Amino acid sequence: MLHQEIVAKGYGGHYQRVKMAIAPLRRGLPIDTPRERPPSPRQVARWISTTPPRRGLHPTEALRRLLEHCPELDQTHTLVRQFAAMLDARDAAPLPDWLDQLVASGLSSLASPANAIREDRLAVVQGITTPFNSGVNEGRITDLKL
Incomplete structure (x- = not known):
């Protein structure tokens, strides 16, 4: 009826x-x-990697609530923002301490990238400190491979 x-x-x-x-x-x-529908891992990764002033009000609030309930994600967020600060300032001086924090975090998914960065530390330092990048070339190489 x-x-x-x-x-x-x-x-x-x-x-x-x-x-x-x-x-x-x-x-x-x-x-x-x-x-409210829970955010997808891709959304959360986008929120974490986006500079806070560039996030909208809803994503900022949703991320805040999420970080309150998940200490591991909060720790990951802090480490990602520290790395982003190094990139923004083009200062690789904090890199060794940051890598130690990755390993000490106890998060196994962060320890592996820390070891890989240590192995290629000179290239990472160069990538952080110089304004040049190979993004265009990498894009063209990908196009050729496809």
Whole structure:
């Protein structure tokens, strides 16, 4: 009955959806408030890697709530922002201490990149300190490979 009434007013959804929506009301329970969809790992990575002033209000608030509930992610966020500060300032002096922090963090997913960076430290320092990059060349090489 209700489904027919709202279909007449333009609702295009299925009967079962309406039935599920009003089921709590029939049992005398309150209707649940809509829950926010959890962010995808890709969204969280984007929020962490984006400079805070360039993030929108919603992503900033969502990231803050997420970091409050996940200390490992909060630690990762701090380390990523420290590396970003090195890139922005083109200062590789903090790199050895930062690599030690990666290893000391206890997060195995960060220890492996720390070891790889240590092995190629001179190239990483060069990449941090110079304004030059090989992005255009890398893009063309990728195009050729494809």
